[in-house]
Amino acid sequence: MPPKRKSIVFNREKDTFLCREVLTVNPFQNYNSWNEIADKITNKYELTKPCTKRTVADRVQLLLGNWKKSENASKKKSGENESYTEWESLMIDMTALKDEQEYEQQKQVDQRQQKSEVMDKGKKMRDQAMFGMKKRKREYFSSSDEHSEYDDIQLAEMDKFLPNEEGNAPQYVQEDLEAVSDLPEETFELTVGYDITNRPKNASAAEKKTSSKENQKNQKKKQKKENISDPFLELMARKLDLDEAREKRLEREREKNEEFQNRLLYYIMNQKKE
Known part of the structure; x- marks a missing residue:
């Protein structure tokens, strides 16, 4: 054992x-x-x-x-019997x-809890302030002054780059397709090179090559003359301008948001000191 x-x-x-x-x-x-x-x-x-x-x-x-x-x-604890x-x-x-x-x-627990309460309070104040900003923004854009009308136009242009509620393509894509569909038939002939409906059935390879070169030369001359008024280039230029305007607007929104957060933090710190 x-x-x-x-x-x-x-x-x-x-x-x-x-x-x-x-x-x-x-x-x-x-x-x-x-x-x-x-x-x-x-x-x-x-x-x-x-x-x-x-x-x-x-x-x-x-x-x-x-x-x-x-x-x-x-x-x-009471101080009696000091030995x-x-x-x-x-x-x-x-x-x-x-x-x-x-x-x-x-x-430490109280500090973490206090910090959490301050953060929650700050988030609520931020959400309330953002809601107020959105409300004032809607009221501002619905006013009848010239500045708000200009901003309404800008917002309408910006909405073209967003999908609609049904999830379809952005408006500017649909406008591009409609613009292309409205172009004259000769534009498509230039793009292809020549009208294949008028090509002789028994055309030789040399005739095809010559006809293709002539059409290409004519196309280049046509493009040089109409380069400035090309509908597709105009659409692309318009799209770039709207993209630039959108970026500037987003940058202004970010700056306003940063300024609001700084003010909110300053307000919370002052409230804590008081």
Whole structure:
């Protein structure tokens, strides 16, 4: 039969050693430090069954609980009987160390909670301000002055680059297709090279090549004359202008948003100081 393993049995001597180690290591700040205390107790008293951090932590909690309930603790707190024994000094110091650590932990929790409340308050104020800005924006654009009419035109132009509610192609794409469909037939003849409907059925390869070259020359001359008034180029130029206007408008919106966020942060900081 194997020998019985020796485990920890606490008494006043072992409790005193335990309390001294607690004041040295301060496991209330780092829970894993209880392992260090448990190992020291195991080695000091040559335990065959190692002491665990759960054992020493529970023992300290029990000692502090009994101390707070005792008459000696109330006397020391009230200032009576100013003489201290070693055990009483250990209990007082451990209680103060534990209370201090609990205060620091609660302080960190309160700071995180306060920060979260400030952030939530700031988000609500931001959302309310953004809603007010959108409302004022709609009222501003619905006014009858010249400036608002100009902005209405700009907004209408910008909407052309967005898909409609049904998810169809943007308006400017549809306008391009309609513009191309309205072009005269000769434009398509220039694009192809020549009208294939008028080509002789038995035309030779040389005739085809000559006809193609002539049509290409005519196309280049035509393009040089009508380069400025080319409908497709006009559409592309218009699209580029609208893109540039859209970027400028978005940049102004971003600047306004940054300015609003800075003002909101300044307001929150002032509210916190007050």
